Amino acid sequence: MGRKLSPKLELAGVSLRDMTEADIPAVETLERRLFPVDAWPLQMFFDELAQPETRRYVVAEVSGEIVAYAGLMCIEPIADVQTIAVVPEFEGKGIGSAVLTELIEEARRRRADDVLLEVRADNPRAQQLYVRFGFEQIHVRPRYYRDGTDALIMRLELNKPQSHEGATA
Numbered sequence: 001m002g003r004k005l006s007p008k009l010e011l012a013g014v015s016l017r018d019m020t021e022a023d024i025p026a027v028e029t030l031e032r033r034l035f036p037v038d039a040w041p042l043q044m045f046f047d048e049l050a051q052p053e054t055r056r057y058v059v060a061e062v063s064g065e066i067v068a069y070a071g072l073m074c075i076e077p078i079a080d081v082q083t084i085a086v087v088p089e090f091e092g093k094g095i096g097s098a099v100l101t102e103l104i105e106e107a108r109r110r111r112a113d114d115v116l117l118e119v120r121a122d123n124p125r126a127q128q129l130y131v132r133f134g135f136e137q138i139h140v141r142p143r144y145y146r147d148g149t150d151a152l153i154m155r156l157e158l159n160k161p162q163s164h165e166g167a168t169a
Contacts, residue, residue: 016098019057019069021049026066027059034085037147048073048082055082056106060095070099072106072115079107081117084126096129104133104156113159118144118151130154 019027024045032039048055054075060068070084081103086096107115118141119126135154144151 013062014060014067014093014095014098015062016058016060016102019049019059019071021046023059023066023069024049027069030066030069030085030087031083034087038145040083056103058099058102060086060099062090068095068099070103072103074107074110074112076111077113079103079110079112079115081115084117091125096126097133100129100133104158108158113157115156115158117154119154120145121150121152127152127154130156134160 024042028040028042028045031045045057048071049057055071055073057069057071059066067090068084068086071082073080073082081100084096084099084103086099104115115135117130117135119130121140133156135156137152138155139153141151141153143149
């Protein structure tokens, strides 16, 4: 059940599909590696996948190995990006853009008006990706992360014309 990806990603052997329970051990291992301070507990992934009426999780694979994952919660009229992660060795190849595009399309399918997300104030690379997609910072949550780092709250208004949605990074 692969998704249509950019020719560049298809040539690189990247495929995008829905996350399954069988993916959770690999995703949780990546979660602990990528977010050592703020990693979700294993059970949280099972809990999220058990709510398909309000959740959608995807993984990106290269040669059968998960290199990115992302999840969305949508309770009309708001969609919220729960998580988005790309393995560092695969950053800058358009994979983050591909999974974010899929989450935004899912938010549209679920008739959300806005997509919200939190991003670490000390993660300019992620912030730049979101800005390219039309997200705007609307708030700061001081000391949101366990290590005391602030979270920037960003919003994408889906009913507003987008300037550069679907950009490939």
